[in-house]
Amino acid sequence: xxxxxxxxxxxxxxxxxxxxxxxxxxxxxxxxxxxxxxxxxxxxxxxxxxxxxxxxxxxxxxxxxxxxxxxxxxxxxxxxxxxxxxxxxxxxxxxxxxxxxxxxxxxxxxxxxxxxxxxxxxxxxxxxxxxxxxxxxxxxxxxxxxxxxxxxxxxxxxxxxxxxxxxxxxxxxxxxxxxxxxxxxxxxxxxxxxxxxxxxxxxxxxxxxxxxxxxxxxxxxxxxxxxxxxxxxxxxxxxxxxxxxxxxxxxxxxxxxxxxxxxxxxxxxxxxxxxxxxx
Numbered sequence: 001x002x003x004x005x006x007x008x009x010x011x012x013x014x015x016x017x018x019x020x021x022x023x024x025x026x027x028x029x030x031x032x033x034x035x036x037x038x039x040x041x042x043x044x045x046x047x048x049x050x051x052x053x054x055x056x057x058x059x060x061x062x063x064x065x066x067x068x069x070x071x072x073x074x075x076x077x078x079x080x081x082x083x084x085x086x087x088x089x090x091x092x093x094x095x096x097x098x099x100x101x102x103x104x105x106x107x108x109x110x111x112x113x114x115x116x117x118x119x120x121x122x123x124x125x126x127x128x129x130x131x132x133x134x135x136x137x138x139x140x141x142x143x144x145x146x147x148x149x150x151x152x153x154x155x156x157x158x159x160x161x162x163x164x165x166x167x168x169x170x171x172x173x174x175x176x177x178x179x180x181x182x183x184x185x186x187x188x189x190x191x192x193x194x195x196x197x198x199x200x201x202x203x204x205x206x207x208x209x210x211x212x213x214x215x216x217x218x219x220x221x222x223x224x225x226x227x228x229x230x231x232x233x234x235x236x237x238x239x240x241x242x243x244x245x246x247x248x249x250x251x252x253x254x255x256x257x258x259x260x261x262x263x264x265x266x267x268x269x270x271x272x273x274x275x276x277x278x279x
Contacts, residue, residue: 180210212262
C-alpha cells in the first residue's frame with residue numbers, strides 16, 4: 001500500500017472539505033457578523049460626535065446596543081455564531097491556504113492564524129455576553145487596553161516589547177489603509193458578478209471604510225507606543241477612547257463624525273464581501 005498516495009488523497013479530501021459549502025457559509029456569515037459590529041460601532045461613534053449617547057463606541061457598546069433591540073438575545077447569539085464561522089474559515093486558510101496565487105504562502109498562513117486567534121477571542125466575548133448579559137462584551141476596550149499594558153510593563157524589559165507591539169499596530173493600520181486605497185480587495189472578489197453600480201458601491205465603501213479603519217488602528221498604536229515610552233499604562237487607549245480623541249483635535253467632533261461614517265461604510269463593505277468574496 002502506497003502510504004504517500006494515501007496521505008495525498010487524505011490531504012486532498014480535507015482541503016476539498018475545507019473549501020466546501022459549509023466553510024463558505026461560515027465565511028459569509030462571519031463577514032456579515034463583522035459588518036454588524038462595525039455598523040453599530042460607527043453608529044455609536046456618530047452619536048458621540050453629536051453628544052447623543054454615553055455608550056462606549058466599541059464592541060462592548062455595540063453588544064449592549066444590540067441587546068436592547070427587539071429579539072436582542074437571538075441577534076446576539078446569531079452574531080456570536082457568525083463570528084465562530086469567521087474563526088473556522090480563518091483556521092481552514094491557516095491549514096490549507098486561501099484563494100489567490102500566493103494563498104498557500106507561509107506569510108498568508110501566518111496571517112490567517114493570527115486572524116483565527118483574534119476571532120476566537122471575539123466570538124468568545126460575544127457568546128459570553130449573550131449567555132450572561134452582565135458584561136460589556138468582555139469589558140470596556142479602554143480598560144482592557146490599560147490593564148494589558150499595565151501587566152506587560154510590570155515584566156522586566158517588556159517596555160520596549162510593548163513599544164514594538166504599538167509600532168506593529170501603527171504599521172498594520174497603515175497597511176490596511178494603503179491596501180484599501182489600492183483596492184487590493186479586488187483580488188478576492190467575484191468581479192464578473194458585480195454590476196457597474198454594485199462595483200461602485202464596493203469601491204466607495206471599501207476605500208473610505210478601509211482608510212477609516214486603518215486610521216483608527218494607527219492612532220491606537222501611537223497611544224500604545226506613548227504608554228510604553230512614558231511608562232504610563234493609562235496612556236494606552238482602546239477603541240472608544242481612540243475614537244473620542246478625534247473629537248479633541250482642532251477639527252472637533254466633525255473629524256470624529258467623518259471617521260465614524262467611515263466605520264459605518266466599512267460595515268457595509270463587509271456585507272458586500274459576504275456576498276461577493278471568493279472563498
